Amino acid sequence: MTEEKGIVREQIEGVPEGLCWLSVLSCLLLACCYVGSLYVWRSDLPRDHPAVIKRRFTSVLIVSGLSPLFVWAWREFTAVRTLSPLLALLGIRLEGFISAIVLPLLLTMVLFLGPLIQLSMDCPWSFIDGIRVVLAHFHHVIELLRFRQGTLSGIFLSAVFQFTYTALFGAYTAFIFIRTGHLMGPVLCHSFCNYMGFPAISTALEHPQRPIILSSYLLGVTLFFLLLFPLTDPSYYGVPTPVCTLTSSPSSLCFS
Template identity: 30%
Template sequence: MSEPDTLQSLFNHWSPAGISSHPTQPPISTRTASLLIALYALVYFVPFYFSRTARPSPTLSRDAPSVIRARIGSVTVSCAVCCAATYLVLAQTASASVPEVLHLMGVWPPALVDGARALLLTALLFLGPLYSYLVVDDGWRSWLALEPLRELWEEWTFWRNYVAGPITEEILYRSASIPLMVAAQAPVKETIFLSPVLFGLSHFHHFYEFRLTHPQVPWAAAVARSVFQLTYTTLFGAYATFIFVRTGSLPAVCAVHAFCNAMGLPRLWGRVRRPWEWEAAPGQRSSLLWSVGYYVLLVVGAVSWYRNLWALTESGNALVSPEAFLPK
């Protein structure tokens, strides 16, 4: 019996009907799994405020190199503790073997080919922004000169946003958290759409930090900013969880997370201009072709992403059987 088959047998295929359709009692309850995930979210960012080095202040931004270094060290320890806790829960209560735990946590096998397909799927969604960055803004020149790689080693914010942040967040919110929902035999749709709320809420402490360093911004604007951030981080959390359970690959979600951080939110209105056209004379208009190309590719990419969502995330390394996504 293959590794995925062994896991599916162990956890009763993690069907959308939950434990009600299976005579076997799950080793932990969904409530216990949810409480542990909530605790993990607190363990991730609360230690920031216990350290004078990691704690922001009106004169010390979260983007300060000293703060970033301290926080990277803190979340590394937090991830190790949470992963150890998940391993103990799975090994002791679910009697899972080491290979089974490593698979549930997306560590082994790494499924790198499946991860590349998931990254390609995500790139389709950002087809318009990729065109804007690489073609309109001549981003291909900076990659040809290896400028992003130099920034990776020279800028702490770059390292945090595209390496340390994606890796540690995916380790904690996917690798350490989702196996608990699998062990609890929670409905897969509930896991995908509800558990990422905690991922979004864990970013809400940015509201306090933003108010601390930007006291001149009105409360209403600061709240709206945080609610918006909560919304898109929750949506991304659902997408990352979907990819994780479909591919069983931690490298896949780490790569997708870093890519999405790099791309940011797509432009949905306004003209797309060449870099020098922003400084053109007030009466001079930029070519519409750049904008037409961008919005056409934005729509084409979104449609292509939707049509390939299931095909490009299909994997023999999945944590769930395909039937788990079917309606009851």
């Protein structure tokens, strides 16, 4: 092992050819299993029905529980050996835990500075009584078509928009996981974004305090990009991150 910028780097020998493509396909398979598990239950009820929600919770719990075994099997099959234990590769570790709880969530709240200020103005009595909108996913098209909730073109355009939004959000949370090596940060950011929903930009444009709201939107986005790398600096979070430990020549991106 060598040390650079105060961070221990782990070297991997004998990485199989085609590992990158195999890794991508494995991630895709795991994601498909997760989404597919939501539809193994046959029911005529809408997805928001309590009975359907309980069944989907069961499916997600099973898939999430089997995911570590999937990662372990992938590591054994590819013959990749790392100095970090399996739980650390999954982002479950104590080093830098407090930072992983606070900094990524703070960064995400900075991005939502405009919506937060708008929410505080419109719902001053209680933050909990504010907007409760859950992220929508592309596979919800099945439910919308099944129960005839809108026209085909309208549903498709809405799904494309939601898919783009959630894809960008997924890339962001993956970035946090790679930079911090912790699972808790992405989980908290996901929960926060689920609570906030997509920013109500059209409402902000018509808001009585529009200059203040729009300025806060701009300020939040600007600060987000300025703080994106500083607040996710791996030196705040302890040992190297999972992706970096699987490369024979760690990328400078992981340690910048």
